[in-house]
Amino acid sequence: MNHTPPFVGSAVVTGGSSGLGLAIAAALLRAGYRVALIGRDRDRLAQAIGELRGSGSGVGATTARGPGEVSPLPDDEGLFGVAADVTDPNSVRDAFEQIERRWSRLDVLINCVGQSDRGRVDALTPERLRALFDVNVTSSLLCSQAALPLLRESRGTVVNIGSLAGKFGTRYMGGYCAAKHALAGLTQQMRLEWSEAGVHVALVHPGPIRRADSQPRYQVDAETLPASAKLPAGGARLRGLSPERVADEVLRCIRRRRTEVILPRHVRLLTCLAAAFPSLGDRLLLRFTGGRTGPDA
Template sequence: MHLKTVQTPVAVVTGGSAGLGLCIAQVLAAKGYRVVIVGRDADRIEKACQAIASSLGGDSVDNVPLGKTADVTESSEVGELFRFVKTKFGRLDVLVNTVGTSDRGLLENLAQDRLHTLWQQNVVSSLLCSQYAIPMLETTGGVIVNIGSLASKVGARYIGGYAIVKHALAGMTSQMRLELKPRGIHVALVSPGPIRRADAGNRYTQQLNENLPDQAAKPGGGARLKGLSPERVAAAVVRCIQRRTPDVVMPGYLRPLIAIGHAFPRLGDWLLLKFTSSKSPD
């Protein structure tokens, strides 16, 4: 760890009340971080804190996460969040920007208001939290991790505006890493493929229509990839923090395929169509 003091490190996990964010918060708490879980729904946060507390057992009372409600797309609420962290702990070592939303549809039909929502959730949320966190992270030589997706690296069919905003998040991450390196802050992107979850396949039913094939409802818009466990992705996020890795792709075997696709776009398109086509005709 590149921490400048031996005090208990502090981590803020946005979107820590559910899904991948909850799992990341749990792993960080188990590693000894004081974790602040951020979401919009206080009950959901409370339940997440309780779940992590019981997973930690009675001996780790000091590591039970704190919850803080904030809509991280709202500058005033993000400002209040980081003032709370400063007042409560006086330091920040890690910010994990997990808040993000996927999409289903064709770009041909992408509405401007939907793109605005995706932009706020996937890009503005991470930008605002990072901006407010920088002064404290500079003091500790801390780390920002942005949670991307394979849609940060490549396009795929049927995922609406998701590739647009996750590519923007990737660009923001690499620019911020260069800007903050001289100030001792590391900025990373973790880009997982579809993550296993209870509501897989049912999440996007409201966005499906006659223009989309059945495979669009599936994780990754029907990408032929085995779902990752959230625990595996959370462990990779923590490794990325500890090793100050700039960029993580999961599963890792896709990284060379993505690089080949960028170097040889015709071959890249062929690979993407192969990985994202259902076996039966659409």
């Protein structure tokens, strides 16, 4: 059950084919880990592997290696992709069986798959809320459960990617705040229950993250929401974090067994104030997210 030198460990990144997950995969590779990426779309996985290998050749450089698996080179043990839907228990089981067959070892699981939302609570449907729980919460539960036997052996680490929406119930975020709050509760429960087995579970709450494509990736009902709600973090006055900065904090969580990280750091003061004085917290949040604006603002 040893690593193949020169790897310092073995890591799985769900959602590793895009955005923050891709930046975390790059940071893990730089730190000497071998990395498996999980995503649904094989072309996107292949593209990401091409980018990570610095070839830029993307899809053309890949070789399919059995069901659900995409790999850039037949003999490359350091980086590969697994096509799987992390909201589907069978797909998750198959993915982790493939990873176990290949490595027989796992040190780090990064649960990065997640999806934001926009909308008013009065328009939030049970179907939409369930879908957001599936992608933001159930996905982390299923992958962590599937990885647990190997993580127990390595006394490894799970890092769940939350959001500032998991610390505050900010306006117009549809069902995203509820889902990320649930993820925070699940993370703490996992950490407390699995600490006896030596498995560490951390949670990173990033604010809005900069990305090359600034297009919103959620549907916005423009008629019922203020224009600011379309902006990252629902228009909160925060500068976008660089994905590399967030990825560095994820690595620090692994190395130093940090429990919870809030980014940007100065927001921690607001989380403390809001927890101790909820009415003050509400007033500060209203100011912080654009004042008492309504749909006409």
